[in-house]
Amino acid sequence: xxxxxxxxxxxxxxxxxxxxxxxxxxxxxxxxxxxxxxxxxxxxxxxxxxxxxxxxxxxxxxxxxxxxxxxxxxxxxxxxxxxxxxxxxxxxxxxxxxxxxxxxxxxxxxxxxxxxxxxxxxxxxxxxxxxxxxxxxxxxxxxxxxxxxxxxxxxxxxxxxxxxxxxxxxxxxxxxxxxxxxxxxxxxxxxxxxxxxxxxxxxxxxxxxxxxxxxxxxxxxxxxxxxxxxxxxxxxxxxxxxxxxxxxxxxxxxxxxxxxxxxxxxxxxxxxxxxxxxxxxxxxxxxxxxxxxxxxxxxxxxxxxxxxxxxxxxxxxxxxxxxxxxxxxxxxxxxxxxxxxxxxxxxxxxxxxxxxxxxxxxxxxxxxxxxxxxxxxxxxxxxxxxxxxxxxxxxxxxxxxxxxxxxxxxxxxxxxxxx
Amino acid sequence: xxxxxxxxxxxxxxxxxxxxxxxxxxxxxxxxxxxxxxxxxxxxxxxxxxxxxxxxxxxxxxxxxxxxxxxxxxxxxxxxxxxxxxxxxxxxxxxxxxxxxxxxxxxxxxxxxxxxxxxxxxxxxxxxxxxxxxxxxxxxxxxxxxxxxxxxxxxxxxxxxxxxxxxxxxxxxxxxxxxxxxxxxxxxxxxxxxxxxxxxxxxxxxxxxxxxxxxxxxxxxxxxxxxxxxxxxxxxxxxxxxxxxxxxxxxxxxxxxxxxxxxxxxxxxxxxxxxxxxxxxxxxxxxxxxxxxx
Numbered sequence: 169x170x171x172x173x174x175x176x177x178x179x180x181x182x183x184x185x186x187x188x189x190x191x192x193x194x195x196x197x198x199x200x201x202x203x204x205x206x207x208x209x210x211x212x213x214x215x216x217x218x219x220x221x222x223x224x225x226x227x228x229x230x231x232x233x234x235x236x237x238x239x240x241x242x243x244x245x246x247x248x249x250x251x252x253x254x255x256x257x258x259x260x261x262x263x264x265x266x267x268x269x270x271x272x273x274x275x276x277x278x279x280x281x282x283x284x285x286x287x288x289x290x291x292x293x294x295x296x297x298x299x300x301x302x303x304x305x306x307x308x309x310x311x312x313x314x315x316x317x318x319x320x321x322x323x324x325x326x327x328x329x330x331x332x333x334x335x336x337x338x339x340x341x342x343x344x345x346x347x348x349x350x351x352x353x354x355x356x357x358x359x360x361x362x363x364x365x366x367x368x369x370x371x372x373x374x375x376x377x378x379x380x381x382x383x384x385x386x387x388x389x390x391x392x393x394x395x396x397x398x399x400x401x402x403x404x405x406x407x408x409x410x411x412x413x414x415x416x417x418x419x420x421x422x423x424x425x426x427x428x429x430x431x432x433x434x435x436x437x438x439x440x441x442x443x444x445x446x447x448x449x450x451x452x453x454x455x456x457x458x459x460x461x462x463x464x465x466x467x468x469x470x471x472x473x474x475x476x477x478x479x480x481x482x483x484x485x486x487x488x489x490x491x492x493x494x495x496x497x498x499x500x501x502x503x504x505x506x507x508x509x510x511x512x513x514x515x516x517x518x519x520x521x522x523x524x525x526x527x528x529x530x531x532x533x534x535x536x537x538x539x540x541x542x543x544x545x546x547x548x549x550x551x552x553x554x555x556x557x558x559x560x561x562x563x564x565x566x567x568x569x570x571x572x573x574x575x576x577x578x579x580x581x582x583x584x585x586x587x
Numbered sequence: 588x589x590x591x592x593x594x595x596x597x598x599x600x601x602x603x604x605x606x607x608x609x610x611x612x613x614x615x616x617x618x619x620x621x622x623x624x625x626x627x628x629x630x631x632x633x634x635x636x637x638x639x640x641x642x643x644x645x646x647x648x649x650x651x652x653x654x655x656x657x658x659x660x661x662x663x664x665x666x667x668x669x670x671x672x673x674x675x676x677x678x679x680x681x682x683x684x685x686x687x688x689x690x691x692x693x694x695x696x697x698x699x700x701x702x703x704x705x706x707x708x709x710x711x712x713x714x715x716x717x718x719x720x721x722x723x724x725x726x727x728x729x730x731x732x733x734x735x736x737x738x739x740x741x742x743x744x745x746x747x748x749x750x751x752x753x754x755x756x757x758x759x760x761x762x763x764x765x766x767x768x769x770x771x772x773x774x775x776x777x778x779x780x781x782x783x784x785x786x787x788x789x790x791x792x793x794x795x796x797x798x799x800x801x802x803x804x805x806x807x808x809x810x811x812x813x814x815x816x817x818x819x820x821x822x823x824x825x826x827x828x829x830x831x832x833x834x835x836x837x838x839x840x841x842x843x844x845x846x847x848x849x850x851x852x853x854x855x856x857x858x859x860x861x862x863x864x865x866x867x868x869x870x871x872x873x874x875x876x877x878x879x880x881x
Contacts (some may be wrong), residue, residue, distance in 0.1 A: 352660025
């Protein structure tokens with residue numbers, strides 16, 4: 169659209185200011201949208217506050233989660249005719265004080281900070297699990313293997329600080345290769361199962377309308393999404409941190425194959441950390457993810473968390489043949505019936521469900537806990553995830569649809585116990 | 588053909604004339620989209636009337652409705668146009684069509700929805716409904732960018748076809764995946780929410796006018812209450828309407844626990860949800876609803 173912007177004078181200026189405030193609050197508002205907004209307001213007229221609200225809403229909001237933020241920004245910005253003057257002096261500490269005293273509604277804090285030009289929000293304190301110098305038990309391991317070899321099989325829980333740092337470097341190099349899926353889209357191929365009539369006619373025309381050979385096509389391949397749901401409760405914290413490192417590597421390495429990597433953490437409640445995983449620096453990414461998930465190293469409610477995932481996210485992230493990696497020890501004190509129902513629902517909605525359980529490292533692990541007994545029948549594969557080597561092994565088998573890990577053995581054990 | 592509505596109020600009246608009770612917010616976006624000739628992108632839960640708005644708009648404006656149902660692997664061949672290969676072969680054989688320009692001409696082109704929408708239609712520019720865009724894959728989304736921002740499509744062998752008058756475009760998505768921002772930026776966006784009690788009652792009255800007042804109120808109140816429950820799939824407006832029709836067909840004049848148990852399948856589509864609500868829970872909700880209504 170190249171039409172000149174309508175003359176709306178101060179209103180246009182105000183809208184531009186408002187857009188800037190929205191941008192600071194985190195809405196993706198570019199200059200193009202500002203121009204659109206001015207045109208839209210000119211078209212809709214400036215009669216009712218409600219219409220004005222929805223007009224700007226139509227232009228500036230493009231995701232449901234932005235609605236609250238928009239609402240708060242709008243309320244703060246247009247509430248007070250004097251507000252523009254306040255805007256002019258938005259660095260004044262007195263105004264900031266007034267804003268801070270009020271009880272913050274959802275999104276209001278971010279909106280207020282954006283409007284008042286406050287410096288970036290203060291980073292919340294690091295969760296206990298993410299501090300670099302977490303106390304670790306040093307163990308005296310025998311040096312019969314090379315250092316890297318030893319580290320590969322060493323339990324994450326028994327690593328020293330230096331060993332953890334080294335293991336993280338090793339994890340960053342690991343990959344999780346994926347088997348592509350058959351797409352329903354076609355592409356040209358010398359030998360393909362399907363005829364490509366369009367190309368055939370074009371080729372024929374080059375030879376004066378004589379069909380000399382038939383052009384063929386075959387299905388293109390496409391890559392599935394990976395969804396990782398990671399337990400960060402107290403019993404899992406060391407593993408989860410390492411697995412999240414691994415996950416960050418998988419999410420950020422180019423050419424791994426996965427179309428998208430979605431990350432979720434849960435302890436007592438479910439948190440989506442996908443956005444944080446995209447941060448290039450792994451420590452910054454995990455710190456941000458940790459700050460968002462408030463339930464590090466707390467209790468576990470697997471059933472309720474999976475129910476939240478099924479209700480709020482499964483339809484949005486499990487389409488297009490996603491593979492789910494569930495990382496938990498399965499020690500859940502809640503109702504096993506709920507857990508069993510929700511894990512079944514999860515299993516039915518995804519292409520493949522792989523359960524990583526660090527407890528499996530123990531010799532003679534048996535599915536005794538009721539949570540484990542409830543979940544085991546509904547997963548496609550059950551594997552250990554306690555060391556660099558086991559994650560490496562995961563990389564080798566994740567694309568193998570037939571791999572069940574230790575599931576079959578444990579199911580037999582369960583059946584024996586029942587008898 | 589009727590002219591485009593000139594104000595937000597006019598849009599409300601227009602939609603109401605076809606039995607669609609729109610919220611002020613939705614009427615505003617529809618008005619803006621018509622007035623500024625920009626596509627309208629509607630997202631929301633299933634059954635809140637996203638697809639319906641396109642149908643109603645086409646009927647009210649007297650335009651042709653062209654629908655493109657998206658699915659995985661949707662390609663230019665089934666979205667824009669295809670060549671009639673059999674006819675081309677025959678023409679080449681018969682020596683009628685001389686050379687390239689001969690067989691790659693309009694005569695051998697089979698129109699698909701996107702191309703049809705770019706052509707002038709009786710009654711004015713058509714309403715193009717691109718339904719459930721989230722079901723198509725990302726390459727198709729990229730392909731749509733040209734069609735939606737410049738209202739033109741390109742056929743490699745023929746060239747670019749530009750719409751003389753831009754179609755009214757409505758895109759819907761159920762949000763089974765996130766649609767790319769580049770596409771959203773070219774549209775007006777609106778999240779269609781479940782309606783509040785009064786509006787849902789108005790919708791039900793306009794869609795199922797033969798239902799008795801008390802029954803309608805009970806049905807709407809019950810469904811509204813259900814949406815607050817922890818359900819895997821909350822019932823949409825479509826379910827409310829279906830349910831009211833079911834109850835009418837059964838000659839029900841008042842909700843009772845037995846009736847609800849028998850017809851729950853009309854509003855809840857997952858076994859888990861039905862199980863959760865069967866028996867005591869439904870009776871409890873019904874009692875609360877009846878109490879609130881009196």
